[in-house]
Each structure stands twice: as structure tokens, then as C-alpha cells.
Amino acid sequence: MNRELKINxxxxxxxxxxxxxxxxxxxxxxxxINLIINFGLSHSTW
Structure with missing residues (x-):
């Protein structure tokens, strides 16, 4: 029992x-991903 507890x-x-x-x-x-999305949104032309 003791050994089992240790392994657990x-x-x-x-x-x-x-x-x-x-x-x-x-x-x-x-x-x-957030950085990439923010970068893409701030640098998008549409």
C-alpha cells in the first residue's frame, strides 16, 4: 500500500x-496569435 501511494x-x-x-x-x-491578429488588423488596408 505504501509503495503504491509513493508511485501515485x-x-x-x-x-x-x-x-x-x-x-x-x-x-x-x-x-x-493575438499579436498576429492585432498586427494584421492594424496594418490591413481594407
């Missing part, structure tokens, strides 16, 4: 770290 804890931590990095990537991507 480490896998949970790894999952949390992966989730955090994924969130960071998504935020960076959405910021980049």
Missing part, C-alpha cells in the same frame, strides 16, 4: 508538471 504521488507530480508546461505553451501560443 510521483506520477501525480509528473502529471502536474506536464500540465503546467502545457498551459504555458497554450498561453504563449494564444498570445502569439
Amino acid at each position: 504521488d510521483t506520477s501525480m507530480r509528473m502529471w502536474m508538471v506536464q500540465w503546467r508546461t502545457l498551459n504555458m505553451r497554450v498561453i504563449q501560443m494564444s498570445q502569439g
Whole structure:
């Protein structure tokens, strides 16, 4: 039981770290898309 709990804890931590990095990537991507959209809108001729 103790060993199982330890394995669960480490896998949970790894999952949390992966989730955090994924969130960071998504935020960076959405910021980049917003920048591109804003740039395109401000530099559009129509």
C-alpha cells in the first residue's frame, strides 16, 4: 500500500508538471496569435 501511494504521488507530480508546461505553451501560443491578429488588423488596408 505504501509503495503504491509513493508511485501515485510521483506520477501525480509528473502529471502536474506536464500540465503546467502545457498551459504555458497554450498561453504563449494564444498570445502569439493575438499579436498576429492585432498586427494584421492594424496594418490591413481594407
